Amino acid sequence: MKYKKLSIYESLELHPPEISKCSRLYSLEPIGIGTPDCESLTSYIIRLSQAHCVTVNKLLHPNILKDFDRKDLSDYSQIIYRLLRSPHNSKSFNGLGLTSTKLSQQLEALTLRNDLSFLTMLSWSEITTYHQLFRDHQAWCPVCYEEWQTNKKPLYIPLLWFLDPVKIxxxxxxxxxxxxxxxxxxxxxxxxxxxxxxxxxxGNWLGSSSSIQTYHQTIYKDNIKWQEYVTISMGELIAAAPHLSSLPTRDRTAQVLNTYLNANNITKGEIATFTRFIGVRSENILIYLYNKRVPRIDKLLQITSAFQTSPLKFFTEDINTLIGKLKVSSQLFVKGKEQHDKPKPTKLDKIKIRQVLTQALLEEVPPSITEVAKRLKCSRHSIKYYCPELYQALKLHRRTERLKNFNQYSLEIRNFLEAALIVNPPPSMQSLTKSLPIKSAKLYKLFPELCYQISKRHKEYRNACTLEKRNQVIHEMNEAISKLHNQGKEPTLAQVRKLLTKPGYTREQFFQDALFKTRQELGYEN
Ligand SMILES: [Zn+2]
Ligand SMILES: [Zn+2]
Incomplete structure (x- = not known):
């Protein structure tokens, strides 16, 4: 008998397939990871809450984490929940410390992602301090918002916009x-x-197709080069975070500074000259040199810019290669040193001091003693020693003039505040203080009545705006209800929500109360 050769087919897998674990929250993809425009953790939380159609408070409510098996994180959720109640204090969410660590870990566990820590500055927690790194309120580019909206891209807040040194x-x-x-x-x-x-x-749209510049922003105008450096540097740090093979250590600043000093034969005694070149006080540099503290972000940027390098290179490049490059910019240091070594006048001419002081007394705006000392290239002490009467006379004259100027100045501020009382929309005291070179507490002390009136007027305006907005929403809601009612449909919250231009208001208590009342009037059960 002849048999046909039997062919063997591929075997079948009869075990049930393994289904990957489902995440508790949507595994929403963060925007721009690995780029300078990387999203911030707070922006991610807001987008995640919008994706779930719940408020941020509900998304991060401790109850969500009730059956979450990591006890330490569950305990910490109480702290996060408390922080959410004081929104201006929640800058630590994007920060360098325990709050951002725990929050990103918690969200990573809930979304089954492993990249949410890059939405914070956690990777750079060892190089600088929390102080002055973050703003306690939002900042945004209106043109970016407008561009994303027009191109139908998702709206978000980049981490860069939360960093206080970044202004552009x-x-x-x-x-x-x-x-x-x-x-x-x-x-x-x-x-x-x-x-x-x-x-x-x-509730207004914050985007704009043309650039907007407010009064107090013009003060940065001369500083644009510095701002470019700061923004590029901070953007580089954010972009590099996911690609770091190892995180920079706390002693890196001390290592670089010490190696630089040794390589250039600068002794500890010459630190003062060195710090003058860098623009950071010598006490601070000594603290960094002995690794007692890491520099604050503004000091850190000052140091790296003086070395003509970026913070990213300063903290990640091989130390010997880096020091080799830093030598190139040491020309600046020599320049600083030369300036410092200018010969000081050794013999002081009493007659010359008398002449300069007499002349200063006749000037319309009398100069300070320090200014006179600069003109004479001598110390304040020498002036006092050689011409005590003229020294006292100039001080007294200057004080009288300054008092006169102050009276003039306070009159100008009074006029400014009085004008603010008739400006519409009524400005807040906070915005007015920003455009004056005087602190808020001092302003309240000098013009208490005016300040309280301005504050009161602004508060009334805000309340009126809220009321008007609510009335508009209720009017729209009533129209939606009558439309549904006439069509024979029950005006439920979900149905009414679909017909509103701003459905977000349906979550608010006033809206739900008004809906309850109107439904009752129309005979629906609540
Ligand atoms: Zn922009
Ligand atoms: Zn507004």
């Missing part, structure tokens, strides 16, 4: 705005009902 957007050469152009209020970092791209106070 490099895409549009636009100063970041720090207060809403409509209601002049600062926006909290995160809030329970926040909509990205919209003001959380007045």
């Amino acid at each position: 957007c490099l895409h549009h050469y636009q100063y970041l705005l720090e207060e809403c152009p409509h209601c002049r209020q600062t926006l909290p970092i995160i809030g329970k009902q926040m909509q990205l791209g919209y003001c959380s106070h007045c």
